[in-house]
Amino acid sequence: MxxxxxxxxxxxxxxxxxxxxxxxxxxxxxxxxxxxxxxxxxxxxxxxxxxxxxxxxxxxxxxxxxxxxxxxxxxxxxxxxxxxxxxxxxxxxxxxxxxxxxxxxxxxAGRHLSTLAFSEAGSRSHFWAPVSRARRNAAGARISAKKSWVTSAGHAQSYVVSSLAPEATDPTQSTLYLLQKDAPGLSVAGPWDGLGLRANASAPMTLEGCEVAPEHQLTEDGGGFPAMLQVVLPLFNLGTAAVALGLCRAAVAATAAHLKTARFEHLGQSLGESLPTLRAQLATMQIDTDGLAARIDDVVDHLERPRETTMLRVLESKAAAGDVAINVTSAAMRACGGAAFSKQTNIERLFRDAHAGAVMAPTGDVLREFIGKAVLGIPLF
Ligand SMILES: Cc1cc2nc3c(=O)[nH]c(=O)nc-3n(C[C@H](O)[C@H](O)[C@H](O)COP(=O)(O)OP(=O)(O)OC[C@H]3O[C@@H](n4cnc5c(N)ncnc54)[C@H](O)[C@@H]3O)c2cc1C
Known part of the structure; x- marks a missing residue:
């Protein structure tokens, strides 16, 4: 295709x-x-x-x-x-x-859904530093871990799991493993009842002595961290920015629809015809949304033709997108007033969903920390 x-x-x-x-x-x-x-x-x-x-x-x-x-x-x-x-x-x-x-x-073939189980209760948003440690045994490795958030928990057919390598001497010396959904010891450890992204089952999971055969060890021992940075981070940041773009586009469309259809009967005008302030808010939302689309095009171009600035752009994309999504959906809430607040439109869902991007790791704050260090030439880790 x-x-x-x-x-x-x-x-x-x-x-x-x-x-x-x-x-x-x-x-x-x-x-x-x-x-x-x-x-x-x-x-x-x-x-x-x-x-x-x-x-x-x-x-x-x-x-x-x-x-x-x-x-x-x-x-x-x-x-x-x-x-x-x-x-x-x-x-x-x-x-x-x-x-x-x-x-x-x-x-x-469309028969298998996978997901990432990186974040741990102990190291929270610092997913690059799992506190669980794999143990070697006759079968390969044995892992016990408290994974704090796993999207598609209980629904995925497999989980890419991080754990400290058995002989790790540094918090970033992790290994990635593949666990099948029916692995003994793997269970969903609680419900998912988030503010937003409520339908993605991002529940905690527990690994209790899960055995992983050597053929399902995805990286060399200690190779988890480079895989997280080189394979996962670019896609995850780009994808999160694209989620933000979709949310912004939906917010612009829903706001425009509301401003066209809701009317001041006594004035004989729609909200959009009547109020220049609302038109200006909608215009700012559109500008910000198109700006995000251009940023995504730029980071895609950097990934297609890697160069010195690629990692910086990857870091920037998620940091910027998280803010844009919150700003655009907040503007939509305001422009559509009580209709948005009382859930007559889908805007409050977009607003709640938009708040996930900035707290998902690497969080907006952590990305700023990395970007600031990168600009100053200070090592990130
Ligand atoms: C909807 C959703 C789905 C998720 N799905 C997954 C998943 O599938 N797999 C997975 O592994 N994880 C997943 N996560 C977890 C996510 O990636 C983060 O680990 C989690 O949101 C961090 O929350 P926390 O309260 O533990 O953050 P904390 O680490 O406690 O952070 C608290 C605050 O401190 C700030 N902070 C932390 N460190 C620094 C720093 N160095 N500099 C500046 N500020 C800092 C943070 O930005 C935040 O504002 C998901 C999270 C959400 C919300």
Whole structure:
């Protein structure tokens, strides 16, 4: 499939499956297995996998476009999808000797959802420093860990899990492993009842002596940190920025629709016709949204043609997008007044969903810390 086909497929899934269910999924905090099945049927789960295993062999440009399209309809599903694509890239980049081919084929065939289980209760948003430590045993490795947030918890077929390498002497010497959903000792440890992204099952999970065979050790011992930085971070940051873009586009559309249809009967005008202040707010939302789209194009270009400034742009993209999404959806709340506040529109969901990006790791604050250090030439870690 080419770029245009996958984006058209994403739009079809978004219109047919995501948009009609988004409000109810949000209200009930319900994970949409139907959405995942539709993404699989549309061959979107293997978007970036090589054609040899049945994937579409597409790159970051298509990934960002698909995520933004999904997020415009339901950001919870878009987040499930971006975690899956980030996890899939990590599995595809597995060290020689890892037996991941059957899983990649299943992903490309649309039968397998994966996700990332990095954050731990002990190291919180500092996902690069797991406090759990893998132990070597006859079977390979044994891991016990408290994973504080795992998107698609209990719904994914596999989990890319981080843990300190058995002989690690530094907090960043982690290893990544692949755990199957039915691994003994793996369980969802609580409910997910977030402010936003309520339909993506980002619940805590517990690993209690989970055994991992050597063929499911994805990185060399201590190789988890470089994989997090080189494989996961660019996709995760780009994908999170694309979720923000989808949310902004939805907020602009919902605000414009409201300003066109809500009327001051006594003046014989719509809100948009009557109030220049609202038109100005809508204009600022549009400017910010298009600015974010341009930033995403720029980071995509940097990923397609890597250069010295690529990592800086990757860091900036998520930091900036988190703020833009909060600003644009806040402006939508204000422009649509009581109608937004009383949930007559979908704007309050967009507003709540928009607040997740900045707290997801690397958080907006941590990214600023990294960017400031990078500009000053200070080592990040
Ligand atoms: C919807 C959702 C889905 C998620 N899904 C996943 C998932 O699938 N997999 C996964 O591994 N994790 C996931 N997470 C976890 C996420 O990536 C973060 O680890 C988590 O949100 C951090 O929250 P915390 O309260 O532990 O942050 P804390 O680390 O306690 O941070 C508290 C505050 O301190 C600030 N702060 C922390 N360190 C610094 C610093 N060095 N400099 C400046 N400020 C700093 C933070 O920005 C934040 O404002 C998810 C989170 C959310 C909200």
């Amino acid at each position: 080419n770029h245009d086909t996958v984006v058209a497929n994403a739009k079809d899934v978004a219109d047919r499956v995501l948009a009609p269910a988004a409000r109810q999924s949000d209200r009930e905090g319900r994970f949409s297995s139907e959405a995942v099945a539709a993404l699989g049927a549309a061959r979107l789960l293997g978007l970036m996998l090589p054609e040899e295993v049945g994937g579409s062999g597409l790159g970051p440009r298509s990934f960002a476009a698909v995520v933004a399209t999904l997020a415009e309809a339901d950001a919870s599903v878009a987040m499930v999808y971006l975690m899956h694509v980030s996890a899939t890239a990590t599995i595809a980049a597995a060290r020689p000797g890892a037996a991941v081919a059957p899983i990649l084929k299943d992903i490309a």
